[in-house]
Amino acid sequence: MSKKCKYAFKALAHLAKRYPDTHCQTAEIARLENIPRKFLELILLDLKKGGFVNSKQGAGGGYYLVKAPETILLGEIYRLFDGAIALLPCVSLKFYEKCKDCPDEVACGLNRVFLQIRDQTLKLMLEKTVSDIL
Amino acid sequence: MSKKCKYAFKALAHLAKRYPDTHCQTAEIARLENIPRKFLELILLDLKKGGFVNSKQGAGGGYYLVKAPETILLGEIYRLFDGAIALLPCVSLKFYEKCKDCPDEVACGLNRVFLQIRDQTLKLMLEKTVSDIL
DNA sequence: AAAATACCCTACTTATTTAATAGAATTTAT
DNA sequence: ATAAATTCTATTAAATAAGTAGGGTATTTT
Secondary structure (H helix, E strand, C coil): CCHHHHHHHHHHHHHHHHCCCCCECHHHHHHHHCCCHHHHHHHHHHHHHCCCEEEECCCCCEEEECCCHHHCEHHHHHHHHHCCCCCCHHHCCCCCCCCCCCCCCCCCHHHHHHHHHHHHHHHHHCCCEHHHHC | CCHHHHHHHHHHHHHHHHCCCCCECHHHHHHHHCCCHHHHHHHHHHHHHCCCEEEECCCCCEEEECCCHHHCEHHHHHHHHHCCCCCCHHHCCCCCCCCCCCCCCCCCHHHHHHHHHHHHHHHHHCCCEHHHHC
């Protein structure tokens, strides 16, 4: 997992603790969660574009969760930042790509095993939510 | 998974088909498995250093498996080429690293979830062998 | 209205990793 | 000897990761 993705999880967890009452400023999250401030800004912006958080500009503004923590699936966030959950493109659900070096996907032994691994991981990632990482 | 690791799996699977009778030359594996020849050379060398294959130099030489296909665990190969199986260094068994940004690992929610995911994946990777990808 | 605050946006940088490629050296069979 | 094959070292090009920089825009407080 990229640092970016990990920071996103931590930022969401931080916002979840305040949900639904208050909002938090970038600087506060950065300080308390040990995330470089400017890097965090980019991350929060991505989370906003993804529809997970919203923001209020100006003095006293900040970020807040749009959805309840228990409705934000970890897998959604992972995909937003790191793309495929599968270890091979040819077994990815959302980021599928055909293997150029593989003549027959159905007969491919790797395909079978790594599909199982993907299914397992996917199940947990779509079952666990932000409220599970508080 | 890196291409290198994927190619390693395919090369091992190729050698497994011949096991234990004959050996194969780099050029043959490269051609039949669609792997760049010179890249494959490096991979086979790594597999040799790792103790999974052995080679015979000179005319009529080539590579062959040292161990039976059903004793080569996919996880071992994955670790050799791509390192940690875990998605976070702090939940890795063989490549553990402390998170610099995390004050308390025990209390970390991410830690708990991604430990579960690691356990699942690890179980399958140490259960499945080269004979499962033939 | 002005100043301060805080998000918004684009671009840049630096380091690392990935995926090869090149070429020569070494070893072995015939 | 020579042809065939592995072994070793070095290089390269492209992509990705992780952050940095600096200003622009919107809002609130005074």
